[in-house]
Amino acid sequence: MLAAVTPSLLNVRSMPTPSSAILGQLTQGMVIKGEAPIDNWIQFTYQNTFGFISAHYLQPINDLAKLTGTVNTDRLNVRAAPSASAKYLATLNRGASVKTLAFVNDWLEIEFNGDTAYVASAYVDLVYVSTGYYAKVTADLLNVRAAPFRTANLFGQLAQGETIWVEGKQKSWSQIRFNGNRGYVACEYITKIESQEPDPLIIQDSDYSPIPKSNNNQDLSRLTPTTILTVTGSNEQRNAAATWNKWGALLQSLSTQKELDVACALAVLCVESSGKGFEQNNSDRMIIRFENHKFWGYWGKYHPQQYRQHFRYSDEKVWQGHQWRREPTSEWVSFHGRQTSEWQVFEFARQLDEKSAMLSISMGAPQIMGFHFERIGYQSVIEMFNAFSSNIQGQINGLFDFFSPRMLGYLRDLSFTEFAGMYNGSGQKQVYGDKIQKHYAAFRKMMPNLDKTLS
Template identity: 45%
Template sequence: MIGTITASRLNIRAQPSQQGRKLGEYSLGTLIDITGERLGWFEVLYQGQPAFLHADYVDLVEQPSRLIGRVTANLLNVRQQPDSNSAILGTLTAGNRVELLAQLEGWLEVEFNQGNAYVAREYVDLHPREAPQQGVVDANLLHVRSQASRQASSLGQLAAGSRVVIESRLGDWFEIPFGSSRGYVAATYIRTLQEAELLSGPIAENEEEEEDSSLAPAQPADEASRLPPLQRLPISGSSQARKVATTWNRYGGLLSRLSDEKQLDVACAVAVLCVESSGKGFEESNQGRMIIRFENHKLWKFWGRQHADDFHNHFRYKTSQTWKGHQWRATQGEEWHKFHGSQRAEWEVLKFARSIDNEAALKSISMGAPQIMGFHHEQIGYPSAEAMFDAFSNDIEAQIRGFFDFFSRTMVQRLQRQDFSSFAGLYNGSGQKQKYGSWIKQHYDALKQIAPR
């Protein structure tokens, strides 16, 4: 497991106790490898020796795709399996970026040549993935290098005013997408879009692109938003077949159009929705309210850490497997209650949490048919978790469009290859990716069997 330090300074102790001998400190945001867990303490290796950190001040990184890796070895073997005797698929050099899919003991599962491969964990530094920014070239002609070095080979050149997407920073260099791969440009010759607009006003879009888009025939509003498909499927057979047919009959029209935009097989989208929520955005037996799932460990992150005593009076979960052991109670003296599995109970917990901190509570739920967490609101275009909640609560189309907006490029690639387990590791978290991947495949196969050829 990988964790992030959430305290400004967190003591590293020799024993899992507040009285344990202090060995050192980690600062806010430090990424650490967790080797075990003991009664509210995480075990780590510190200077080669076992050490302990208080679990309340460490957030588990449930989705490795939120991290990027940088190779630290001069030459690092990329292997077919997480085994030092496994076949070597290729090599990486110092400074190379790796896209994480999952962490195993001593190994990282990474993207390599459009597939999955493994590298030794000890030779990769991990960093939080930053939100991409747009930039503008501020030089007459700027080289794009293969590495973050002026001595590296040039992949091509960018003219003044060219726009780039800044994915990360490595010292004095920005990493950008370039062609079918990535390259590096000197940061001193790139202005962020905000900086460029402050200097010269808003930057106009390419005139030719504007002209082309104005000539494109407008799609009728009722066609663009129509949910059902033109051809419905019979609802019969196995539970998976019935579920995918029902989901297709509800939303197949919109799902097909949005899947085409992503160059996805629509059966992938149907299968994921079926696994996430049985293809439903709202629960009729719960007054027609949106389907949600309240996550105690997320409330800890967004509110509880600053109000630890109050949090522990009302909420608890298993720190070593944060998706388990969720219970709550309204008052300190009453018994603890489980709530997952009942939408009425989920909404009762949400109502209580919103009375404490509205935005933190809404960040802590997964919402609607795609079950996207509220803290992802910016990624799908909402200014706050409350704005996302309001939109998803009122409109199934907002849920489905948010579903596709949430797909990263890597998620799309995984679905295009029908690599459902790797997709689930990105969408659901690596802890249960095999289980979720298997379920997605079952529903995908079920739709393929009953859909018209």
């Protein structure tokens, strides 16, 4: 079980009883990985031994993107695989931040130098950021650092009086969003802007039962399923579990309406965007893919000389060889696979013609092309873009609106290659069909008893 502490302070006890000795306390947002609850108590590893905490004061973690990891040992080895004998890649120092992608037994899969790597989970303190607050800077100039550590790399500075959004705390440091990245500032130099909300409670084994708050004005109860899966196993299993944990309830509801096995819709989302609609490391902007050959059709062929100065693609396989350059004399660069680069190209194209640029991108978790705006019920591509940019519900609703009767038939028959031929195009239907099949099987393995029609 992977869960986060909901009250401000929660006692860790030596035995699963309210009267047993207190070993220590956990603070709000701290993450534990323990055994399944027995009589509403969770057993987990605590300070080289084991402790117990009440399950009443924990919330399941359904979005690993909200996890912040901090190295708690002087030197932590980064390895190429989840094994102490795997290839050594680098060493992280105490206080370094890590972005957690998944749990693999006693290892964390992390994002490292644009790829994936592994560290021993015992040496990383994890915090789950589910709520936050506004604060003002009180120092003349406040350093923003890359990790909650005074010698960590300096991201920049904030001026006195600036308002910031605090995502959470790690000891004497506050975690904030800074220029699209997670940054850290010393708590002593900021002051919380008081709201009408009551102060958080300190729990001393009472009957308090927390209710998760909404995020970005979304109804989380409509998104999050009752059953939360552990994000572990194969790549497909981890991807499927993370997607289900975030959006399972909405996927289940919409699949029922379409008389569709929810595993099919989930597998499509996993393959299209790994179940992500927004990129945290790109200022939480919607995930897009800019298609050079589409922009040629909507704008370039009417301005060929100007187009060819900035964009190019393969003549034989138009979905390949996409490159761009801002200046006609600059070097050509590729941009697919990096959201910051995708948005740079898109924003440049918007300056040339906004509507054509929007028609030429695939949007959000389902990666639906902008030129399909009418098919999924929008009056204009701008309306679709705004809806998909606002929240995940718009994106997932768009996925189900995009399914034609024929597509639904292929999914119901588990004919994923034929489905991919319609959804992704005939050129790569086998590749995408195989990927959908693997994710479908991975989810079914984890949820074998889930009714396929969800009736």
